[in-house]
Structure formats: structure tokens, C-alpha cells
Amino acid sequence: MNVSFYLLISAAMLSIGIYGIITLRHAIKIIMSIELILNSANINFVAFSAVANIGQAFAILVIAVSAAEICVGLAVIYNLYKIEGDVDAMEVDTLKW
């Protein structure tokens, strides 16, 4: 299988994730977009592990970091929901002065 096919899928998922981060308002969907971007990075690592196998090891590290990120992010969103009663990312201005 050719590497550029994997890179095309990765580029498509990256641009879809960026579009989601810019346009969406629901905080959980923004986190889903972040997950899409991290997955596209992993596809890139796996595609280029034809050159060096260390790419797959980095992809495993990326999976661990994204698990930590999603854990803290969802905890923050749940607190936001308990305080504000909504998870709209455009309405969150508690820290704004």
C-alpha cells in the first residue's frame, strides 16, 4: 500500500478536525475534533514507520497523551455543565474580566 494514500487520509482528517474546532459550539464535539486531529497524526506516524519503526513508538506515546487530555477535558466540561447548566463553548466567560 502506498504511503501517499495514508497521508491523504491523514490530511483529510486533520482538515475536518480543524473545521470542527473552528465552527462547532458544543464543547464535547470540540474534544471529538481534537481526537480526530490526534488520530490523523497517528496515521502519519504509522505511514512513515516504513522508514523508521520509532514512529509507531511515538504513536503509542500520542495515544497515552490523548487519553490524559480527554480525561481532564471531560472532567472540566462536566464541571462546566454542573456550574453553568450548558456546555456551549461560546458562552463560557467565567474567567473573562
Next chain:
Amino acid sequence: MISPLVGVIAVLASVMVIRSRDIVRAALYLIITFSAVGVLFLIARADFLGMMQILVYTGAVGVMMLLMVNLTKIEGSSIKRENRLIGGIISSIVFFVVALPALRINMVVNPTPSTKSVIAMFFHELLIPFEVISIVLLVALIGATYLLGGVKK
């Protein structure tokens, strides 16, 4: 030639994650995307990484997404999108910047299984990053527990 089909499924499901109005359906499409990416890893003979993708993402992250979606149920108003024009312009620029050089690469994905060498790296070259990542996970666990238990309201 199952690989292009799986790639198209991954891209279409990730489009549906953004497009779908219902947030529960978005989470389910996200699980489909994760599974398709895992199958792509398995096709590229990244065996350990593919199994980790299916275990961690479709198992843990998918279930956690569904749990959080059902815990924070809201009605309607914040589902809609805005800034569509700016988002479309920026994301298409990013797509072409990344994809046009990618088409020139003439290289074949490594077809040999690589689990043994990848795991051996975590005991030699990548030992310190491995330990650091375990500390990061521990801190995230403690932080999430504190955040979920700490608000009185």
C-alpha cells in the same frame, strides 16, 4: 484491496462526526472512525498499535465520550455551527498544504510485522519518555478525580 474502502469509511465517518446534529450519533460516528483507523493500522502491519487503537480509543475513549454525552444532556441551542466560511477556508488551505506534497511521495508502507522492535524501543531508547508518560497519566488521573469531586454546587 480492502484498504481504500477502510480509508474512505474513516474519512466519511469523521465528516459525519462534525455534521450530525445529534451528539450521541456524533459519538457513535467517532467510534466508527476510531475502528476504521485501527483497521488501517492493522493493514499497515502496525499490529500492536492497531490493537492499542481499538482497545484504548474504541473501547475506553468511545465509552467515556458516550458517558459524558449522556451526563451533559442539553437541548438544542448550542448544536448549531458558526463561522462556517472562515472554517472552510482555513481547513481547505490546511488540506491542500498537507496533501499536495503528500502526493509526490513514492514509497510503500512497510509490510513486515514490527511489534518486537517497537516494544524493544520502550526498554532502550525511549525509556525516559515512557516513564514521563506514565507520570503524565498519573497526574491526569489525580487531576480529573480532583476536578470531578471538588465542586460543591
